[in-house]
Amino acid sequence: MHDVIIIGAGPAGLAAAFWCDDLGLDTLVLEREPRVGGQLLQVYNPIENYPGLKLANGQELSGLLSAEIDAADFDLWTGVEISALNLKAKQIALSSGEELQAISIIVATGVRRRMLGIPGEAEFAGKGIIESATRDRELFAGHDVCVIGGGDAAAENALLLAEVCPTVTVIHRRKKLRARREFVQRIESNHCLTVFSESVVTRILGDKSVEAVEIVRKEAIKPFQMAVRGVLIRIGVEPNTEQLRDQLQLDEKGYVVVDSKHETSITNVFAIGDVSNPLAPTISGACGAGATAAKVIASRLT
Ligand SMILES: Cc1cc2nc3c(=O)[nH]c(=O)nc-3n(C[C@H](O)[C@H](O)[C@H](O)COP(=O)(O)OP(=O)(O)OC[C@H]3O[C@@H](n4cnc5c(N)ncnc54)[C@H](O)[C@@H]3O)c2cc1C
Numbered sequence: 001m002h003d004v005i006i007i008g009a010g011p012a013g014l015a016a017a018f019w020c021d022d023l024g025l026d027t028l029v030l031e032r033e034p035r036v037g038g039q040l041l042q043v044y045n046p047i048e049n050y051p052g053l054k055l056a057n058g059q060e061l062s063g064l065l066s067a068e069i070d071a072a073d074f075d076l077w078t079g080v081e082i083s084a085l086n087l088k089a090k091q092i093a094l095s096s097g098e099e100l101q102a103i104s105i106i107v108a109t110g111v112r113r114r115m116l117g118i119p120g121e122a123e124f125a126g127k128g129i130i131e132s133a134t135r136d137r138e139l140f141a142g143h144d145v146c147v148i149g150g151g152d153a154a155a156e157n158a159l160l161l162a163e164v165c166p167t168v169t170v171i172h173r174r175k176k177l178r179a180r181r182e183f184v185q186r187i188e189s190n191h192c193l194t195v196f197s198e199s200v201v202t203r204i205l206g207d208k209s210v211e212a213v214e215i216v217r218k219e220a221i222k223p224f225q226m227a228v229r230g231v232l233i234r235i236g237v238e239p240n241t242e243q244l245r246d247q248l249q250l251d252e253k254g255y256v257v258v259d260s261k262h263e264t265s266i267t268n269v270f271a272i273g274d275v276s277n278p279l280a281p282t283i284s285g286a287c288g289a290g291a292t293a294a295k296v297i298a299s300r301l302t
Pocket residue numbers: 007008009010011012013030031032033036037038039040042043044045046047048049050080082108109110111112240243272273274275281282283284286
């Protein structure tokens with residue numbers, strides 16, 4: 001019997017684990033990936049808004065967290081798969097056969113990038129699907145590319161690609177880009193960038209790597225193909241809550257509903273970080289939520 005089991009070893013789960021450790025709680029962290037850090041491993045831009053630290057990228061923060069884990073006392077199991085989860089009973093079964101029990105559970109499973117679910121998307125991963133403009137743009141220098149999505153992340157990546165690509169086409173579904181005004185103005189004044197509004201990409205085409213996308217535009221009579229060598233997709237995120245459905249209260253987008261203690265609709269089950277914070281997902285917010293949940297749990301055990 002553990003005092004606390006934390007699911008997810010991103011910033012939220014690890015902040016909670018450090019606090020639980022400091023507060024003398026018997027703590028186990030379960031992470032499905034082989035490495036800790038969560039989304040930090042995909043942050044290639046500098047992190048300049050985490051108080052007290054200026055970091056080159058998310059890998060650097062993840063490295064600092066890993067060093068802190070080495071000095072801490074909690075248990076961390078990486079590469080685990082949860083096969084059954086009973087939140088009311090606080091029981092977790094792993095596909096490796098272990099059966100775990102805790103007094104409290106903290107859900108810190110974060111979010112993942114939303115996929116388009118169209119032909120070619122999975123097939124061309126690493127073969128023309130651009131993971132990050134910051135990391136990959138030199139690989140696509142001199143080639144025509146497109147960016148799918150109309151928010152800040154799509155716009156920011158399009159502007160970075162336009163520094164090295166002859167043409168960048170931003171393709172999005174709405175009438176107007178949702179990105180902040182500063183990005184939209186820069187896109188409109190950059191002759192390398194074209195915006196296709198009210199448009200949908202229906203297929204990514206190619207032989208060994210991406211060669212074109214098929215686009216359906218509202219005013220066009222039929223789908224047409226546009227030659228590109230790279231496709232970057234930023235159409236938002238969705239919470240990792242599949243295993244929680246039908247067990248606790250989720251909002252209409254699948255995020256966990258919590259109160260000011262970060263407690264869910266089930267007593268002694270907490271949710272922290274992006275999985276319960278659709279409005280302002282940040283590293284500092286995730287860490288703060290971890291501290292709150294840990295302190296509430298400790299106060300109930302003493
Ligand atoms: C490109 C990019 C740039 C960003 N830049 C900034 C920035 O400059 N400043 C800032 O404050 N924030 C930034 N963010 C946001 C920040 O990374 C997130 O707010 C933060 O990582 C949220 O932490 P989390 O622990 O809640 O979730 P995550 O980081 O998503 O971690 C969740 C963890 O849970 C694990 N998990 C999921 N499901 C299971 C399961 N069933 N079993 C076990 N483990 C599971 C995942 O593998 C993952 O390790 C950025 C994000 C991205 C993608």
